Amino acid sequence: MSTIVQEIGTMAASSVREILDSGRGSPAEPNAHLWSILSDGGWGSISSDPENKVELRDILEVARVSGRFPYSTPIVSTLLAGRWFKLDEGQLESGIVLALRRGAQVVAPYYSEGVIVVDGNGGIIASSPTAVEAFSLVSPIALLPVGTMALSDEYLSELRAAFLAVAVGCADAVLDASIAWSTTREQFGQPIKGFQAVRHHLANAHIAREQAWTAAIAAAHEPERSAAWARQGFALARTSIELGIQVHGGVGFTWEVGLHHYLNQIIELRSVLGEDQ
Amino acid sequence: MTITRFDDPAAAKFREDVSTWVHEALPTKWRTDRAALTPDEVQQAQREWDAALHEGGYAGLAWPAEYGGRGFGPIEELIYYEESSRANAPDGFGRIGRVLAGPTIIVAGTEAQKVKYLPRILDASEIWCQGFSEPGAGSDLASVRTTARKVDGGYLVNGQKTWTSFAQYAKRCLMLARSSTELGRHHNLSFLLLDMEQDGVDVRPIRQISGEEEFSEVFFTDVFVADEDLVGPEHEGWGIAMTVLSNERGTTEAATRLVEATAQIDLLNRCCARHEGLDAPRLRDRCELLRWQILRTTEEKAAELDWFTAGSILKVQWSELIQDSTRLGVDSGCPEHRDYWRHHYLASKAMSIYSGTNEIQRNIITDRVLKVSR
Ligand SMILES: Cc1cc2nc3c(=O)[nH]c(=O)nc-3n(C[C@H](O)[C@H](O)[C@H](O)COP(=O)(O)OP(=O)(O)OC[C@H]3O[C@@H](n4cnc5c(N)ncnc54)[C@H](O)[C@@H]3O)c2cc1C
Numbered sequence: 309m310s311t312i313v314q315e316i317g318t319m320a321a322s323s324v325r326e327i328l329d330s331g332r333g334s335p336a337e338p339n340a341h342l343w344s345i346l347s348d349g350g351w352g353s354i355s356s357d358p359e360n361k362v363e364l365r366d367i368l369e370v371a372r373v374s375g376r377f378p379y380s381t382p383i384v385s386t387l388l389a390g391r392w393f394k395l396d397e398g399q400l401e402s403g404i405v406l407a408l409r410r411g412a413q414v415v416a417p418y419y420s421e422g423v424i425v426v427d428g429n430g431g432i433i434a435s436s437p438t439a440v441e442a443f444s445l446v447s448p449i450a451l452l453p454v455g456t457m458a459l460s461d462e463y464l465s466e467l468r469a470a471f472l473a474v475a476v477g478c479a480d481a482v483l484d485a486s487i488a489w490s491t492t493r494e495q496f497g498q499p500i501k502g503f504q505a506v507r508h509h510l511a512n513a514h515i516a517r518e519q520a521w522t523a524a525i526a527a528a529h530e531p532e533r534s535a536a537w538a539r540q541g542f543a544l545a546r547t548s549i550e551l552g553i554q555v556h557g558g559v560g561f562t563w564e565v566g567l568h569h570y571l572n573q574i575i576e577l578r579s580v581l582g583e584d585q
Numbered sequence: 586m587t588i589t590r591f592d593d594p595a596a597a598k599f600r601e602d603v604s605t606w607v608h609e610a611l612p613t614k615w616r617t618d619r620a621a622l623t624p625d626e627v628q629q630a631q632r633e634w635d636a637a638l639h640e641g642g643y644a645g646l647a648w649p650a651e652y653g654g655r656g657f658g659p660i661e662e663l664i665y666y667e668e669s670s671r672a673n674a675p676d677g678f679g680r681i682g683r684v685l686a687g688p689t690i691i692v693a694g695t696e697a698q699k700v701k702y703l704p705r706i707l708d709a710s711e712i713w714c715q716g717f718s719e720p721g722a723g724s725d726l727a728s729v730r731t732t733a734r735k736v737d738g739g740y741l742v743n744g745q746k747t748w749t750s751f752a753q754y755a756k757r758c759l760m761l762a763r764s765s766t767e768l769g770r771h772h773n774l775s776f777l778l779l780d781m782e783q784d785g786v787d788v789r790p791i792r793q794i795s796g797e798e799e800f801s802e803v804f805f806t807d808v809f810v811a812d813e814d815l816v817g818p819e820h821e822g823w824g825i826a827m828t829v830l831s832n833e834r835g836t837t838e839a840a841t842r843l844v845e846a847t848a849q850i851d852l853l854n855r856c857c858a859r860h861e862g863l864d865a866p867r868l869r870d871r872c873e874l875l876r877w878q879i880l881r882t883t884e885e886k887a888a889e890l891d892w893f894t895a896g897s898i899l900k901v902q903w904s905e906l907i908q909d910s911t912r913l914g915v916d917s918g919c920p921e922h923r924d925y926w927r928h929h930y931l932a933s934k935a936m937s938i939y940s941g942t943n944e945i946q947r948n949i950i951t952d953r954v955l956k957v958s959r
Contacts (some may be wrong), residue, residue: 411920494721495723495724495725495728496724496725496728497725503944505944505947505948506944543916546912550934553794553934554934554937554938554942554943554944557723557724557938557942558718558723558747558748558938558939560794560934560938561793561794561934561935561938562791562792562793562794563791563792563793563794563796564791564792567794568794568795568931571794571931572927575915575927575930579918579923
């Protein structure tokens with residue numbers, strides 16, 4: 309596997325981006341509408357067809373664009389499940405979410421009504437979740453029955469890389485918004501992008517997210533070190549977003565502008581991976 | 586006589602008195618169950634604390650005795666904050682009144698204003714808010730557009746403020762408004778004490794990323810302020826606003842932040858106890874450094890040395906310390922305090938923005954302290 313994305317990855321990422329970009333809805337709720345467009349377009353099953361030769365690196369590309377949008381769909385876990393497990397077209401179209409160990413619990417992030425929950429071996433879990441954490445702000449996280457087999461280390465390392473790529477997408481979204489804001493917002497009779505302090509924040513936000521992206525790619529290449537890469541990468545993506553909030557001033561602190569969704573998403577992803585334990 | 590040095594024996598005695606009092610006066614719920622309180626319960630505890638401070642004579646430590654204060658200096662005030670921080674005391678709800686409005690009225694207000702407002706700041710029966718920022722005037726505060734038009738017996742205020750903390754609870758507002766269109770930028774603003782409970786004041790709370798609605802947009806339509814409520818000379822409100830801001834960045838404010846940081850770092854140490862990689866002890870050292878920075882600045886203030894510009898350092902120091910602490914709290918992954926840390930982490934994002942952003946503080950340091958020309 310190369311650090312460079314293949315054509316299939318670029319193509320999938322740009323289509324997924326276009327679809328999510330047309331989205332609307334609440335960031336805190338699963339977006340069934342967007343998922344149906346993605347899945348009708350076949351984007352959820354590209355990784356299961358060997359002819360496509362989709363590699364993990366390509367999935368990272370899609371994961372990254374998905375992080376740009378505060379909508380919850382099971383695209384990332386579906387692509388990974390399609391790569392790992394024998395699942396049929398119809399199952400992939402419903403969307404797949406994965407069983408992960410979080411402390412003493414087993415949870416499935418990106419859960420929503422209608423998706424298929426699989427255990428650590430790709431076996432379908434028929435029973436319903438015992439509870440759903442609506443609060444999570446990213447997406448509901450389903451609590452699965454205790455004793456459910458969670459994802460093994462081998463798969464977990466790929467998931468870490470992919471979730472970190474989502475975090476980088478979050479940083480992308482905030483940096484774009486920050487650049488746009490620094491161009492329109494004026495203080496002292498000039499756009500704030502003219503102030504060196506602001507320019508350096510933007511540069512540092514870029515440096516941090518690029519390093520986070522490198523960490524995601526490194527995690528994909530070095531599964532045995534993926535936990536360390538994820539720890540470092542998530543912290544860098546968070547730094548990038550924090551700088552973006554700072555550039556926004558008071559506006560960045562409002563719920564309405566919503567930069568916290570990205571911060572929350574990073575915290576949540578990191579927490580379901582157990583990286584904050 | 587106020588104390589001017591921390592090693593004065595009177596300081597030790599005062600410290601003992603404060604410590605005894607704080608421990609007795611602390612709201613029980615706050616003492617036992619702080620991290621689990623709902624926002625409403627926190628507010629309740631803060632209000633109880635306001636009342637306790639007033640009854641105990643700790644509300645206006647550094648205020649002159651004739652206005653209900655104790656006539657102490659910055660050293661006693663700091664000792665109080667240190668002891669209350671050690672006891673994890675809450676922050677009162679009447680803080681904007683005590684820290685910003687009161688001291689400003691004391692130095693710049695008329696006798697009538699002092700008599701009218703100070704007692705109700707001390708007992709926190711009137712909550713204050715600070716109406717400075719506007720949609721177009723944040724870092725560039727001097728560009729405020731809200732107007733104060735001279736009419737018979739006073740002014741009519743029109744315009745919009747934003748990010749106004751506690752506006753929905755406030756009886757009074759420190760209002761900075763443009764009173765002239767002719768004079769130069771820093772000489773056409775007037776500083777008014779505005780009654781929020783009258784027609785024409787429309788407060789619309791704004792939801793923050795931390796989920797609370799602590800600040801608001803406030804719209805003013807022909808809101809009357811009597812001549813008696815002008816602070817300082819007409820059109821010279823900028824200087825008064827700077828007094829407010831220097832208090833906002835001063836040792837008292839920093840000391841209340843030390844209270845907050847200390848409490849958080851205590852909790853953090855417990856949450857991080859299970860982790861080898863997380864460096865809560867280093868934050869403890871930074872907290873100690875903040876304490877000494879405040880002590881040093883306070884002694885310089887008591888000795889009437891040049892302490893004024895030290896405020897920018899303090900502001901940067903406490904805001905970044907609390908941001909780092911809450912971030913580490915999230916990293917600790919402590920399941921018991923998960924929601925607590927997430928909330929405070931998000932809330933701390935505002936600290937490098939309000940009271941003048943940290944970029945602006947650094948500008949002040951290079952421009953006015955180091956006097957590095959551009
Ligand atoms: C929680 C909270 C509570 C608040 N409470 C109050 C209150 O009670 N009353 C009140 O009046 N105000 C209040 N404020 C407002 C606060 O004072 C302003 O948000 C702050 O001054 C920044 O202004 P702004 O939001 O317009 O950001 P902007 O001034 O637009 O700044 C945006 C970014 O540009 C940077 N920038 C701007 N100018 C320069 C420069 N010259 N050099 C370098 N960088 C620059 C800033 O540092 C920031 O990163 C509150 C704000 C918050 C977040």
